Amino acid sequence: MFTYKRLFRILKSGLFVLLLMLTSCAADEEIQNEASNPESEEKDEIITTDFDLIGAIDNGEENEVITIPKGTYVIDNQLLLKSGMSLTGEGTDKTKIIASDDWDPGTAKLPNDGVNSDVEDKNAYLIVLSHGTKGVKISNMMLSGPKSHGAIFGNNCDGLIVDNLYIKEFLWSGIRTFRMENAEIRNSTFENAGGKHGNITGGGLYLTWTKDSDFYNNIFFRSGDQSRPFYGIKGREGRNCRIHNNTILVNFSIEFPHENDHNMEIDHNYMTGTVSIPKFGGGGVPDSGITFNIHHNYFSASYALEWARNGTEVHHNLFDFSTDKDGGNLISCWTEISPGPTKFHDNLIKNPGRGVFWSEHVFNNYEFYNNHVIANTTTTPRSEGLFGFDKDTDFSTISIRNNIIECKGLSRPLMRNNNSYNADISNNTLINISDTAEYTNMNANSPKGPNEQLYFPMWC
Numbered sequence: 177m178f179t180y181k182r183l184f185r186i187l188k189s190g191l192f193v194l195l196l197m198l199t200s201c202a203a204d205e206e207i208q209n210e211a212s213n214p215e216s217e218e219k220d221e222i223i224t225t226d227f228d229l230i231g232a233i234d235n236g237e238e239n240e241v242i243t244i245p246k247g248t249y250v251i252d253n254q255l256l257l258k259s260g261m262s263l264t265g266e267g268t269d270k271t272k273i274i275a276s277d278d279w280d281p282g283t284a285k286l287p288n289d290g291v292n293s294d295v296e297d298k299n300a301y302l303i304v305l306s307h308g309t310k311g312v313k314i315s316n317m318m319l320s321g322p323k324s325h326g327a328i329f330g331n332n333c334d335g336l337i338v339d340n341l342y343i344k345e346f347l348w349s350g351i352r353t354f355r356m357e358n359a360e361i362r363n364s365t366f367e368n369a370g371g372k373h374g375n376i377t378g379g380g381l382y383l384t385w386t387k388d389s390d391f392y393n394n395i396f397f398r399s400g401d402q403s404r405p406f407y408g409i410k411g412r413e414g415r416n417c418r419i420h421n422n423t424i425l426v427n428f429s430i431e432f433p434h435e436n437d438h439n440m441e442i443d444h445n446y447m448t449g450t451v452s453i454p455k456f457g458g459g460g461v462p463d464s465g466i467t468f469n470i471h472h473n474y475f476s477a478s479y480a481l482e483w484a485r486n487g488t489e490v491h492h493n494l495f496d497f498s499t500d501k502d503g504g505n506l507i508s509c510w511t512e513i514s515p516g517p518t519k520f521h522d523n524l525i526k527n528p529g530r531g532v533f534w535s536e537h538v539f540n541n542y543e544f545y546n547n548h549v550i551a552n553t554t555t556t557p558r559s560e561g562l563f564g565f566d567k568d569t570d571f572s573t574i575s576i577r578n579n580i581i582e583c584k585g586l587s588r589p590l591m592r593n594n595n596s597y598n599a600d601i602s603n604n605t606l607i608n609i610s611d612t613a614e615y616t617n618m619n620a621n622s623p624k625g626p627n628e629q630l631y632f633p634m635w636c
Contacts, residue, residue, distance in 0.1 A: 265317030275321030370406030379410030479504030502529030516541025554585030
């Protein structure tokens with residue numbers, strides 16, 4: 177019996193066969209086209225010389241993937257990438273791009289003011305992303321150029337991804353960018369990747385006007401007889417960026433010193449140098465209330481935080497200072513107008529050296545709570561107070577509460593001047609502190625010291 181359901185099944189079956197035939201024909205045609213034009217399959221084999229590499233990039237199109245086989249490629253001019261290009265090698269120990277000894281751009285344009293991209297000598301970088309070159313990925317290779325200003329330069333280079341690069345020996349900065357959003361720089365090593373020229377020091381990363389970007393799993397260090405300082409990560413105006421899980425073994429680990437940074441997160445880093453975020457004059461506080469959120473880091477330099485930034489929160493960090501290198505204050509504030517606020521809580525501080533906090537001028541709105549401080553005065557006797565506030569500070573805005581603060585060896589005072597006793601000093605456990613008669617330290621019957629155990633999964 178003929179039914180509509182049967183008719184539907186017949187039509188459906190015929191349609192399936194027709195689609196299968198069309199798909200098969202299209203596939204056969206695609207195979208024939210690939211056989212007559214096998215360009216995409218053979219690109220990996222084309223690059224065997226320096227000239228091949230330069231030609232592949234110069235003649236390449238946007239969004240093209242260029243794979244560089246293992247080998248050392250010596251170039252004497254910049255590689256100018258196009259939007260969407262992916263430049264990938266076979267590994268940092270296999271694919272190496274090195275600037276020729278004859279390529280010597282000099283240092284006449286170093287240093288620059290960090291603001292104007294036109295000041296940069298773009299011809300002095302190995303790889304260049306000119307204005308508006310976006311969506312580029314560079315991965316799995318070594319870049320080196322002892323006479324070059326840097327490895328990578330980018331201007332308005334949104335979407336840049338750098339993954340597994342070894343950037344070694346550059347004069348100014350490893351990666352130098354202006355106006356960048358939605359970028360990731362990860363899993364890379366920066367060895368001697370920058371230096372100081374005049375009175376300005378470059379960085380492994382030198383980032384100007386960066387937004388919504390992520391910097392993680394990188395290593396920054398100096399080696400051999402390299403004496404030129406360079407910063408790990410340096411920037412001007414960062415917005416909604418995260419710097420995390422990096423190992424930064426240089427004298428200034430991170431510096432964002434000038435414009436209004438908003439919602440910057442610095443976490444789970446191992447740092448042997450200073451984090452500098454001074455913002456001369458303090459700077460505004462964003463709607464979120466946070467300029468910098470600094471947490472779960474390991475600090476080993478006694479001059480740990482260069483301060484005056486407002487809207488900061490510092491919590492759940494380990495400050496572990498050696499007794500033979502304890503000449504700094506954990507927080508040092510140099511600027512004249514510093515209205516705060518700073519919230520400093522749930523940190524462990526071992527041997528704060530000269531002190532926990534010091535400001536040359538007035539600094540208001542500072543809260544220090546639920547921390548544990550162990551000061552060691554056995555090896556290096558110190559008599560100054562742990563907190564050094566200017567005598568004209570508005571002490572109604574200063575709070576030191578719910579902490580455990582103890583001295584091993586000689587006792588030392590909590591505060592450095594009499595005016596500081598007008599601060600809120602309450603509910604602290606104070607052991608071997610010499611000035612306890614000067615304030616009440618009223619017991620509030622609330623928890624003292626960090627509220628939870630510090631956990632650093634990066635190092636566990």
